[in-house]
Amino acid sequence: MTATQLLEVDRLVVEYPGRGFRAAPIRVLKEVSLSIEPGKTLGLVGESGSGKTTIGRALLGLAPVTGGKITFDGKDATHLRRAQRKRLSRDMQVVFQDPYTSLNPSMEIGAILAEPLVVQGISGAAAKARIAELLDQVGLPSDAIHRLPREFSGGQRQRVAIARALALSPKLIVCDEPVSALDLSTQARVLDLFLEIQRETGVSYLFISHDLDVVRHISHDVAVLFRGDIVEQGEAEQVTRHPVHPYTKRLLLASPVPDPDRQAVRRRERRALLDAEAAAREPETAGARDA
Template sequence: MSEPLLVVDRLGVDFRRHRQVFTALDDISFDIAPGETVGLVGESGSGKTTIGRTILGLVKPSRGTIAFRGQDITHASCTTRRALSRDIQVVFQDPYTSLNPSLSIEDILAEPLRAQGVGRSEASRRVRELLDRVRLPRDAADRLPREFSGGQRQRIAIARALALRPRLIVCDEPVSALDLSTQQRVLDLFIELQRQTECAYLFVSHDLSVIRHISHRVLVLNRGRLVESGSVDKITSTPDHPYTRRLLMSAPLPDPVAQRERRARLEAVIAGAPAAD
């Protein structure tokens, strides 16, 4: 069995608000294997985005450690973080604000390559390759972000994340701003790209149906603490924790009859379950 790519051990994050300390994350531990998708699910305010931002170095941890490929990166310097950007990338939630509106798509995709010393002609060749990979026409390179739909913009954001051939991508609600049919296509693209590149994902979402579609393992976060974890089949079919059951009940199903039956079944289970932690 391969060594974990990422190991998060007893992570804690505190924020100060008006001289008071607010604990956003407490005692968070998990790992991600190479080529694996770990889904992180919870309601708004649960702290799931904070986990992703801490791994990316955008939030400073208060406790615990983060190791990537065996190297402690908990308090990595700016120089180390720049080097890590080759291996750890991110796809943000909103494709409308994550792309610079004044740059062409070629400039957007070539920017991380040039920052790493890739020459102009090689960067241009890699941009065309990236556009092919995310199924956008090569002439897209000469256009501006405003000329594309939401789903196409998110494909561009995915291409940018893939530009440096990373080992891990933090996906922060990357389909929540898209309509349902576009969500499906983008999720399928993520799965296809993972098969091609063997890149690992930490996939953050509030929607358990999205997590079920793409993940191998699932972590359930509530009020800054992990309340349940396990295989995607276990968590999305027979969860143990009442909070996870409520998330499952709120996830939509395409069949309204099946949705009503599942809701009634889970309501009966929750009614007889002990209160959530």
């Protein structure tokens, strides 16, 4: 790993047991390689089932690593024991997709934010001061500590989740579809919050999404995942505005836009692209049948 990389994933393979007796294992990730610099955001984009969430889970120790290597902050983080994983959690945190189910509905916000601090041995006045700082950082009032998650809107709950991820001042946050459950206007505000926090703290993000337009807004670099393989990777502006791979083009055309006329044009272009790909596959299918 070069000195400029905070995270480097080298030929990562994740497999799950196959269904049935003697069934072959199911390979979800096929030698995936990517890297993230300090203070930068890598957007990881792909449709449902592409394996993008599995990458995030593998980084967090929640998915089995069959092959390859994960290096974080200069140290091997591929296979960590429980105590090592606990230490790593100071520097690597996560924000999940659903801001409600990721928060304990029976706990007050103050207790939710105190949890990661207490686990790391921070309590008392230091924890209270840190919680107040976090609420201010994500734009929530100080009296939020005495309220329950159900008393907040979806966007506010996601702000709480972001505050919890920031509690230990991590170097990297894995953001797993963190705005997909929000309406468009709330999405924009939460994305701006992510950008503001990155400018203030220098935290890095692995930002997982199915939406290329969202990824363009927040990412420095983009990797496109298709069936466990990265099919296109590069600077965000290049990949999201001038994609080369047909799959990336389909993802771009599938992203919703507020203008109905533009949306209709996108749908027609996407349909034409799908039809062209189907036509290109027909000779191969016919040849296989003839053989």
